[in-house]
Amino acid sequence: QVRLVESGGGLVQAGGSLRLSCEVSGRSLSDYTMAWFRQAPGKEREFVASISASGMSLTYADPVKGRATISKDEAKSAMNLQMNSLKPEDTAVYYCAADYATFRGRSRHEYVYWGQGTQVTVSS
Numbered sequence: 001q002v003r004l005v006e007s008g009g010g011l012v013q014a015g016g017s018l019r020l021s022c023e024v025s026g027r028s029l030s031d032y033t034m035a036w037f038r039q040a041p042g043k044e045r046e047f048v049a050s051i052s053a054s055g056m057s058l059t060y061a062d063p064v065k066g067r068a069t070i071s072k073d074e075a076k077s078a079m080n081l082q083m084n085s086l087k088p089e090d091t092a093v094y095y096c097a098a099d100y101a102t103f104r105g106r107s108r109h110e111y112v113y114w115g116q117g118t119q120v121t122v123s124s
Helices: none
Strands: 003-007 010-013 018-025 033-039 046-051 058-060 068-073 078-083 092-099 118-123
Touching: 003 092, 018 033, 018 092, 018 118, 046 068, 046 078, 058 068
Parallel strands: 010 118
Antiparallel strands: 003 018, 018 078, 033 046, 033 092, 046 058, 068 078, 092 118
């Protein structure tokens, strides 16, 4: 069984930065494609970024492209999302997701394992 635990959320001013982490327990990080999704109040959960099992393929949603960097830290068994130049529209609960596959796409239905989420609030 895989367990995902997010951390790093909080309140930040527009233009600031945050680093979200997702600690993975139960299996090797290199076996999983992992992703970040977010859900704002009243909206659908949307894809933010993903990293393939090997770490070689990175995918970003257009709203965060150029401002976000997704990475894996095998030594810490964690996946990270560095977000810069934050905007109020980035405010959401951010979820870590994983699936036992070499590659997955942008649909939340492709991911089996989910964390509980961490709140990110960007003030204007």
